[in-house]
Amino acid sequence: MDRSGWPIARAGQVVGLLGGSFDPAHEGHAHITREALKRFGLDQVWWLVSPGNPLKKRGPAPLDQRVTLAQSVIQHPRVRVTGIEADLGTRYTAKTLTALQANYPQVNFVWLMGADNLAQLHRWQDWHSIMATVPVGVLARPGDRISARTGMAARVYRGAKISGRQALKLGHAATPAWCFVNVPMSSASSTAIREQQRTKP
Ligand SMILES: Nc1ncnc2c1ncn2[C@@H]1O[C@H](COP(=O)(O)OP(=O)(O)OP(=O)(O)O)[C@@H](O)[C@H]1O
Numbered sequence: 001m002d003r004s005g006w007p008i009a010r011a012g013q014v015v016g017l018l019g020g021s022f023d024p025a026h027e028g029h030a031h032i033t034r035e036a037l038k039r040f041g042l043d044q045v046w047w048l049v050s051p052g053n054p055l056k057k058r059g060p061a062p063l064d065q066r067v068t069l070a071q072s073v074i075q076h077p078r079v080r081v082t083g084i085e086a087d088l089g090t091r092y093t094a095k096t097l098t099a100l101q102a103n104y105p106q107v108n109f110v111w112l113m114g115a116d117n118l119a120q121l122h123r124w125q126d127w128h129s130i131m132a133t134v135p136v137g138v139l140a141r142p143g144d145r146i147s148a149r150t151g152m153a154a155r156v157y158r159g160a161k162i163s164g165r166q167a168l169k170l171g172h173a174a175t176p177a178w179c180f181v182n183v184p185m186s187s188a189s190s191t192a193i194r195e196q197q198r199t200k201p
């Protein structure tokens, strides 16, 4: 593992982790990042550009290309774009979280996701371990607000839900804990961008 270039966080800080394919990064990622900083009272957000989502069949563009583009999409003093999962040699979130907690024992991590990902969370490897390891902050996404809130993860962990009004407490909540925030929504998606690029004359 090569830790050179990994972000710095001070003891006690709350750091949001936005894992994603970022294939390519877009304004929707930047929008939910700014909302997460505000609504969950985060000190920083780190984008974890994935080597490849284990549930997606299609291989993404090369990692360096996705990281470089992501860096141009979000320029914010409290946001860092990283390829940490490639350094760790994993694409599984549960493993990433274990490694990050070992490397940053005094940092409070929060896993961030759009509502579409909450609806699928029960298909992720060791998803109960993810819920036991870090609080999860979920941001509204067009079309997925209902399915996320009624999906398997929301049902199984209904007792661990923190109301949107208490969102600022998420980073210090005992796990399992998750919070859905109804932020203004962005319809941007990587699929739509790839489709536009494919059909461009
Ligand atoms: N417009 C958006 N609103 C809310 N969440 C979003 C939005 N775009 C992406 N996200 C969230 O950001 C994270 C990374 O998303 P990802 O990189 O897969 O982008 P995507 O647009 O969903 O890509 P694709 O269309 O290829 O599935 C996921 O948790 C996803 O739910």
Ligand SMILES: O=C(O)c1ccc[n+]([C@@H]2O[C@H](COP(=O)([O-])O)[C@@H](O)[C@H]2O)c1
Residues within 6 Å of the ligand: 018, 019, 020, 021, 022, 048, 050, 052, 053, 054, 055, 056, 091, 092, 093, 094, 117, 123, 124, 125
């Ligand atoms: O750990 C898993 O099994 C797992 C399964 C599906 C997705 N993920 C993670 O979810 C994040 C969002 O993925 P994506 O492709 O929707 O941007 C990204 O960090 C993936 O590595 C993780």
